[in-house]
Amino acid sequence: MSEIKKSTVAVIDYGMGNLHSVAKALEHVADDNITVVVTSDPAVIDAADRVLLPGVGAIRDCVGEMYNAGLVPSIRKAMAEKPFLAICVGIQALMSHSEESKGVDCLNHFQGNALFFGEKHKDYDGSKLKVPHMGWNQVKQTIKHPLWANIPDNARFYFVHSFYVVPENKEEIAGTCDYGLNFCVALARDNVFAVQFHPEKSHKDGLQLYKNFIQWDGKP
Amino acid sequence: MGLAKRIIPCLDVDNGRVVKGVQFLDIRDAGDPVEVAKRYDEQGADEITFLDITASSDDRATTVHMVEAIASQVFIPLTVGGGIRTCEDIRRMLNAGADKVGINTAAVFNPEFVREAAERFGSQCIVVAIDAKKVSAEGEVDKWEIFTHGGRKPTGLDAVEWAKKMVEYGAGEILLTSMDRDGTKNGFDLGVTRAISEAVHVPVIASGGVGNLDHLVDGVIKGKADAVLAASIFHFGEYTVQEAKQRMTDAGIEMRL
Numbered sequence: 001m002s003e004i005k006k007s008t009v010a011v012i013d014y015g016m017g018n019l020h021s022v023a024k025a026l027e028h029v030a031d032d033n034i035t036v037v038v039t040s041d042p043a044v045i046d047a048a049d050r051v052l053l054p055g056v057g058a059i060r061d062c063v064g065e066m067y068n069a070g071l072v073p074s075i076r077k078a079m080a081e082k083p084f085l086a087i088c089v090g091i092q093a094l095m096s097h098s099e100e101s102k103g104v105d106c107l108n109h110f111q112g113n114a115l116f117f118g119e120k121h122k123d124y125d126g127s128k129l130k131v132p133h134m135g136w137n138q139v140k141q142t143i144k145h146p147l148w149a150n151i152p153d154n155a156r157f158y159f160v161h162s163f164y165v166v167p168e169n170k171e172e173i174a175g176t177c178d179y180g181l182n183f184c185v186a187l188a189r190d191n192v193f194a195v196q197f198h199p200e201k202s203h204k205d206g207l208q209l210y211k212n213f214i215q216w217d218g219k220p
Numbered sequence: 221m222g223l224a225k226r227i228i229p230c231l232d233v234d235n236g237r238v239v240k241g242v243q244f245l246d247i248r249d250a251g252d253p254v255e256v257a258k259r260y261d262e263q264g265a266d267e268i269t270f271l272d273i274t275a276s277s278d279d280r281a282t283t284v285h286m287v288e289a290i291a292s293q294v295f296i297p298l299t300v301g302g303g304i305r306t307c308e309d310i311r312r313m314l315n316a317g318a319d320k321v322g323i324n325t326a327a328v329f330n331p332e333f334v335r336e337a338a339e340r341f342g343s344q345c346i347v348v349a350i351d352a353k354k355v356s357a358e359g360e361v362d363k364w365e366i367f368t369h370g371g372r373k374p375t376g377l378d379a380v381e382w383a384k385k386m387v388e389y390g391a392g393e394i395l396l397t398s399m400d401r402d403g404t405k406n407g408f409d410l411g412v413t414r415a416i417s418e419a420v421h422v423p424v425i426a427s428g429g430v431g432n433l434d435h436l437v438d439g440v441i442k443g444k445a446d447a448v449l450a451a452s453i454f455h456f457g458e459y460t461v462q463e464a465k466q467r468m469t470d471a472g473i474e475m476r477l
Contacts (some may be wrong), residue, residue: 057342136476
């Protein structure tokens with residue numbers, strides 16, 4: 001029998017509020033060999049086996065706090081070498097730039113921008129669509145990926161956001177959604193995966209995505 | 221394919237127990253909030269809302285523990301309202317595991333609080349709860365006014381104008397309760413629901429008066445609500461959330477089944 005190694009998932013805390021739900025959902029699907037730590041310590045992030053970048057609130061504050069807390073080098077290092085998952089505003093933080101708050105430069109891991117739906121967003125038939133895009137929408141899996149394992153195509157996930165990402169390289173798109181337009185809600189490149197929705201609020205399919213993440217070896 | 225309309229069971233919680241009053245009288249015990257929340261989660265509820273009606277602030281600690289317990293076991297969005305007056309109250313509820321907070325009376329007395337809360341925590345977690353009553357007589361142009369104190373005190377504020385103002389101040393969602401319908405089981409006030417939903421760009425949750433599943437359908441189709449909230453029809457086993465979703469699907473509404 002091979003030796004069972006304990007592995008650590010670091011949830012990055014950059015002072016933007018509630019990470020309780022993310023940590024509880026990871027703990028819910030983790031077995032005894034997985035430790036979930038919520039941390040703002042670069043050393044802990046560097047030592048972790050997997051890293052999750054949550055995102056809450058405004059993008060300017062998010063990216064600003066990542067820099068202020070001295071976490072950006074550890075985030076870049078993690079994205080270069082181990083399984084890495086970004087959620088909600090986290091996916092926007094990985095883009096080049098966001099339109100939010102009069103324009104914010106982001107981490108530029110994925111080339112492309114985060115754009116505003118607009119307060120006058122409309123459906124294909126011209127009827128009004130509410131912004132934020134809030135609630136359960138269907139996610140089309142546009143590639144095969146270990147993080148989609150055991151999740152049906154077009155499963156519904158919980159969203160709450162007013163900005164959406166537009167990557168330059170369409171081959172990086174892992175999932176899409178429809179809300180007056182077809183837009184990217186999941187990005188994948190090598191060991192990095194990012195989603196616009198909240199897996200921790202998306203019931204069994206969301207928990208399955210977290211389960212897939214804590215078992216993922218980082219290979220696409 | 222697209223965004224589903226939502227069903228949100230609401231739990232009125234007093235000192236750690238689920239209760240439901242009929243127009244705030246005749247309060248009936250409806251169980252342990254953690255158990256009730258798990259049951260709704262299993263039935264397919266899209267979110268759960270708690271309204272803390274605990275009178276004394278000492279007992280608020282009970283609510284915080286309850287939210288913590290539920291957030292560890294139920295992985296759908298949770299909203300907590302009732303007694304949210306300061307940013308510290310919001311921080312406490314979000315840290316306990318709530319995803320959104322409902323601000324009601326405090327918004328009426330201090331609208332700047334909504335702006336401050338949205339700037340600090342983001343609009344996505346700020347739900348402004350509006351208690352409206354119809355004040356126009358039959359034959360007059362429809363008019364609804366904001367009331368406080370469980371529907372007893374008029375404020376002179378026009379409900380539609382107030383909703384628009386709250387969205388300008390940063391509300392990410394509006395929870396609209398018709399105080400003349402609440403607890404009556406006669407259905408939502410569809411007029412005010414539609415007027416507000418058409419006036420704002422954020423989602424509107426219809427509340428107050430649900431007595432059967434057709435009322436939920438009407439709330440979405442005629443009232444243009446983005447979500448419907450109900451309490452007693454689910455608490456006492458008249459209908460399950462699943463049955464409600466099926467009925468709405470049959471009526472042509474996109475739901476998460």
